[in-house]
Amino acid sequence: MLDAIEAILGVPAPLLFGQLLLGLINGAFYAMLSLGLAVIFGLLNIINFTHGAQFMMGAFAAWMLLAWAGLGYWWALLLSPLIVGFSGIILEKLFISRLYKLDHLYGLLLTLGLGLIIEGVFRNEFGSSGLPYRIPAELSGAWDLGFMFMPIYRGWVVVAALFFCIATWLIIEKTRLGAYLRAATERAELVQAFGINVPRMITLTYGAGVALAAVAGVLAAPIYSVNPQMGSNLIIVVFAVVVIGGMGSILGSIITGFGLGIVEGLTKVYYPEASATVIFVIMAIVLLARPAGLFGRA
């Protein structure tokens, strides 16, 4: 059976499935980060360049909770998004909220600057070599699936990311809060006229988008080493993912994120030289064929 699969695929099955799993994990991070960007962009009309730094802060918060307070992974999964989300709310109140009347460009530049500050401070404090974060005991070890060994933690990351993505989608599409959010995305003044506190909603939305990045950071902490650059390397790829998917649809962001992760994993198997660039190539092709993005509205 396995031999037959290998004959068809032309590569050893463990290699293929291993890379597919890695691709799924990367895709999980792409999906969560692009989802947060899309939610923030929808309401605030800014691209949150600080997103990568906030992903990194999520991972660092987990590390600090363990090293300084002795609180383990599960506490981190709860507390880190709250802490980082709260820091996002402060940033929004202090800085970002001053820019809504200006050109979108300034939001981009401001959040880029904030990202530089955060990354620089962490690099000063912790160096750039990276800190280890243990896989929690409940999730360590691996399952023998017959065709491959699956580290339990990696499976957990995919499942957890899917859970958070779908939960976000359900909140936005199926709840009253989400309906307000979608309405404010379309016509903020009108929603305000109905007596809903739109500025507060904007602030909380930013906090929520940032918290989602922090969740991704906690999930990433045991897989990648916790280091100040972990976000900035990822965020440019996530921007390409956002361009490919278009920011019009929440579900579209999720599908694009996971799909591109898988494509990247497959490229690592069949043509490793292109694995770093394949997403950008896909972006170029999508721009030629469908400039608004796969799920975007023109």
Next chain:
Amino acid sequence: MASETTLTAIPTGVVGKQAPGIWGFNGSQLIALLLLVAAVGAAPFFLYPVFVMKLLCFALFACAFNLLIGYVGLMSFGHAAYFGMGGYVAGHAAKVMGLTPEISIIAGGLIGAALGLVGGWLAIRRQGIYFAMITMALAQMVYFFCVQAPFTGGEDGIQAIPRGKLFGVIPLDNDMSMYWVVAVVFLCGFMAIHRVIHSPFGQVMKAIRENEPRTTSLGYRTDDYKLVAFILSCGLAGVAGATKTLVFGIATLTDVHFSMSGEVVLMTLVGGLGTIFGPVIGAAVVIGMQNYLAEMGAWVTVIQGVIFVACVLAFRRGIVGEIGNLFKVKL
């Protein structure tokens, strides 16, 4: 009454625009230009020439970037790709192919323009924030290409690039001889950008910046104008990168990295978006700061971030823009 005022307003406005000055410079700009030329001429006698050369290369890079953001309203977040590739190609031409410096610099400019053609052709399909993200992603692709491609030397870069002999005759190993070449390249690039801005083509560029749908409705193919502006900007960025490579004799990944794209944005923002002299001043501030704060390590990143935030929140006109506003002149 209203129509009367508009009727009288339009001719004076047109006459005001056409009042030529010299080469399209108004009086205050002419003074600033003379000061700039004098500063470029005098600087190597007061400052370390290699430092001034670095500054001039980045000033040209920032001016090229400003051509897009300041005059067409296109925010490129990937200009390092064109700057860095210009450097790599010039380094390869000078070291491996043994070409003369002027040919190497032209080769760097051409590769910048060629990449700009491809990048611009893709990026102008989207506007605003998407444009910024696309240019950034394309630049990251160029970065990964440079990490892997054999001719760039990967992590080591291209090292020990000879400055060679200008026109095959004048050796440039002496810093002062090299300096005058860089000064001429910078001033030519600066004047070229000024000329473009004040050409009929430049007027259409500015019209696109102000109101693209209206420019389209006036019958201009705005995409073509944007693409040509993008190519021009990238070509000049390539020239700047090539010149810098010859000055330092080295081409590395630093120049194609995203942080370089961020730095050129910072220079232009600090100096003043959409001012002719702003990017030069901005480059001087940012490069000078890096030079004097070099031993502070990652704090330089933090300070750059703080400057970004301060500029955006309180200082959107930039240094030159604020000076111009103070004296009610256009610089």
